[in-house]
Amino acid sequence: MLLQPVRARFDPSGHQVVEVTVHRGYQPDSIRAWAGAPLRIVFRREDDDACSERVIFSAPRLDRRLSATGATTIDLPAQPPGEIRFTCGMGRYRGHIELVDERRLPILASLRQQATRLEAPLGTAIVLWVCSLPLIALLAVLALDAGAAITVAGAALVAWVAGCLWAFRRSTHTT
Numbered sequence: 508m509l510l511q512p513v514r515a516r517f518d519p520s521g522h523q524v525v526e527v528t529v530h531r532g533y534q535p536d537s538i539r540a541w542a543g544a545p546l547r548i549v550f551r552r553e554d555d556d557a558c559s560e561r562v563i564f565s566a567p568r569l570d571r572r573l574s575a576t577g578a579t580t581i582d583l584p585a586q587p588p589g590e591i592r593f594t595c596g597m598g599r600y601r602g603h604i605e606l607v608d609e610r611r612l613p614i615l616a617s618l619r620q621q622a623t624r625l626e627a628p629l630g631t632a633i634v635l636w637v638c639s640l641p642l643i644a645l646l647a648v649l650a651l652d653a654g655a656a657i658t659v660a661g662a663a664l665v666a667w668v669a670g671c672l673w674a675f676r677r678s679t680h681t682t
């Protein structure tokens with residue numbers, strides 16, 4: 508399964524923050540944050556496994572003990588774009604932070620993702636519409652004039668698109 512990285516958020520005081528639960532691993536284990544801004548990570552331990560006791564960061568190199576109860580806050584300085592890895596003492600629990608440069612990059616990526624999400628139902632709708640054109644043409648020949656046929660074809664296109672989007676949304680919600 509491909510999981511989207513979790514984005515760090517800016518809290519009201521302007522700190523870039525992300526919360527990580529430690530329980531048989533890190534949740535989330537894939538984080539995306541802005542480069543060039545400090546990042547605060549709040550770790551919460553939910554198990555007493557030895558692997559939950561400390562966390563080691565690759566950049567900057569940090570080795571911190573995590574409090575057994577409550578939260579441990581770790582502040583990372585502003586850094587250039589790149590990847591930071593964090594692991595437990597023996598490297599069994601693993602996570603990574605992707606530091607991205609520009610704010611519009613993730614927006615573009617999400618727009619692209621939206622577009623590919625739309626492609627499937629829109630493609631299906633167009634194919635269905637083209638397939639139904641002969642039937643519409645037949646109706647036009649039998650009963651309607653050309654103007655009415657074009658209106659019917661337009662209405663059919665809208666109906667197919669709406670129907671496919673609705674069906675696709677339902678299918679993505681249920682899976």
Ligand SMILES: [Cu+2]
Nearest residue numbers: 558595597599
């Ligand atoms: Cu470990």
